[in-house]
Amino acid sequence: MNIISQVTDSAPKYIIYDFGILTSRIHEWLSSMMNTTWTSVVEMVLIGVVFLSFYALVGLILVYAERKVCAFIQCRLGPMRVGPWGIFQTIADFIKLLMKELLITRNADKFLFNVAPFIVIIASFLAIGTIPFAKGIQALDFNVGVLYLMSVSSLGVLGILLAGWASNNKYSLIGAMRSGAQIVSYELSVGLALMVVVIFAGSMQFSEIVQSQATGWWIWKGHIPVIIAFVIFMIASTAETNRGPFDLAEAESELTAGFHTEYSGIKFAFFFLAEYMNMFIIASIAATVFFGGWMPLHFGNFAAFNHAMDYIPPFVWFFSKTMFVIFLMMWFKWTFPRLRIDQLLTLEWKYLLPINLVNVVLAAFIVLMGWYLI
Amino acid sequence: MTGIVEYIKDVFGALKSLWTGMKVTGYYFVHPKEIVTEQYPENRETLKMFDRFKGELTMPHNEKNEHKCTSCGICEMNCPNGSIEVISKFETIDGKKKKMLDTYIYHLEMCTFCDLCVKTCPSSAIEFAQTFEHAVWDRSELTKKLNKQDSVCSKDIKE
Incomplete structure (x- = not known):
């Protein structure tokens, strides 16, 4: 089983921090103590625990960051009371959510109602496994990584639809149906935008896509088609995560809270956390595919500069790029008004999709002619 | 095309x-x-409300303990919810009977801060102050007497 990836390809010399060595050491150490099956089980549990804690941590940080960014954009200060600059606010909120009563509406479909938040959260868990945090730190390194990511990230809508249906509430149902229409259409654009980079990189494996950016990030090397793809990816993926300005599924002013109107306590927290986690996943995919993931900033043949950049750990590169993309998403969430459902579908089918199709052809042509920058 | x-x-x-x-x-x-947010309890010392803020009704007195109220009662008539009670007295000055202010009662708990009293006062005797910390332990504390002890109307004093 390919639980911990062991990239054994001839790693170029400039990669200083290779966590593949660390992970393979752990793997050998575990294998020396137990048989193969148990090694796999222990590794799975370990990775699960690591991802769970990472999940909670990122969720808390992102909620705080969102509230602060939104406050600053709206000329406010945001949370300031709990801890210095309100940094413990989200922890306090989390404790509050844990202690709240779990309510179920009368005549709700109890089984589906309870299972829906888990589907949403499991979908984002499956997706997070493919993200390469650094060389060798990637839970699942498929050769069809992009395809896998597309398929599991679209599972989340199933949970949203079930939540809306099972709540026995008109607002929830409308929110869920809108979300379904939205994700079915925007999935196309996300896939085609990623396809452009897949054409450039020549691989669907995330580790290889990152590796192909060793001499320059695709947003720079692939110039026009990749920039167009990046813009489309940002728009379409925001729509796919149900974030503003595409938050029709929640639409506080129209549907109270859309599909999670009837949820309280920890089940609501699951939806909430999954939303922020999906944002993190989308941002890290954008960072990986367009900005080189954990790959340091390299410019063609400037050896000295490239070498100096290599000393900055890959985690720093990965998280700073991801945070940049997250900031972009927050920026336009708090700038633009929400779209109407017909505007949403017009944007996808009349604008993004045709542009995307032309863009894929353009990218293929550029790759054919070899017109890369650098 | x-x-x-x-x-x-x-x-x-x-x-x-x-x-x-x-x-x-x-x-x-x-x-x-x-950023426009005011960190209220922390900036209590420096916080200054804007001039048009209507905190509570006051009757300004000058240094000689004189106010401008002639006890005409127009503010009381104009008050939509009866927050103002003007109690007047009659004194004889130079052989003439004259209406004078005895007690000016202002019910802060009933006031809606509509500003009609200040707008209609013919002698500009009352105005709104910028204070806003009105919380008290007992409702009776909200009924205030606006004219000070032994104050007189400045218009009644012969030069």
């Missing part, structure tokens, strides 16, 4: 207008001095 040109114009026009919006919010994001 014109359709395609229009389409492309549409796309770039949309991108441009979106960028205009993002520039505005981006400007606010990187300029923390634009």
Whole structure:
């Protein structure tokens, strides 16, 4: 089983921090103590625990960051009371959510109602496994990584639809149906935008896509088609995560809270956390595919500069790029008004999709002619 | 052909207008001095309310303990919810009987801060102060007497 990836390809010399060595050491150490099956089980549990804690941590940080960014954009200060600059606010909120009563509406479909938040959260868990945090730190390194990511990230809508249906509430149902229409259409654009980079990189494996950016990030090397793809990816993926300005599924002013109107306590927290986690996943995919993931900033043949950049750990590169993309998403969430459902579908089918199709052809042509920058 | 040109114009026009919006919010994001939030209990010492803020009704007195109220009762008549009670007395000055202010009672608990009393006062005797910390333990504390002890109306004093 390919639980911990062991990239054994001839790693170029400039990669200083290779966590593949660390992970393979752990793997050998575990294998020396137990048989193969148990090694796999222990590794799975370990990775699960690591991802769970990472999940909670990122969720808390992102909620705080969102509230602060939104406050600053709206000329406010945001949370300031709990801890210095309100940094413990989200922890306090989390404790509050844990202690709240779990309510179920009368005549709700109890089984589906309870299972829906888990589907949403499991979908984002499956997706997070493919993200390469650094060389060798990637839970699942498929050769069809992009395809896998597309398929599991679209599972989340199933949970949203079930939540809306099972709540026995008109607002929830409308929110869920809108979300379904939205994700079915925007999935196309996300896939085609990623396809452009897949054409450039020549691989669907995330580790290889990152590796192909060793001499320059695709947003720079692939110039026009990749920039167009990046813009489309940002728009379409925001729509796919149900974030503003595409938050029709929640639409506080129209549907109270859309599909999670009837949820309280920890089940609501699951939806909430999954939303922020999906944002993190989308941002890290954008960072990986367009900005080189954990790959340091390299410019063609400037050896000295490239070498100096290599000393900055890959985690720093990965998280700073991801945070940049997250900031972009927050920026336009708090700038633009929400779209109407017909505007949403017009944007996808009349604008993004045709542009995307032309863009894929353009990218293929550029790759054919070899017109890369650098 | 014109359709395609229009389409492309549409796309770039949309991108441009979106960028205009993002520039505005981006400007606010990187300029923390634009933040308008008041950190209330911390900035109590320095907090100053704006001039038109209507905190509570007051009757300004000068240094000679004189106010301008002639006890005409127009404010009391104009008050929509009876927050003002003007109690007057009659004194004889130079052989003439004259109406004078005895007690000016203001019910802060009933006041809606509509400003009608101040607007209609013919002698500008009353005005709104900028204070706003009105919480008290007992409702009776909210009934206030606005004229000070032994104060007189400045218009009654012969030069």
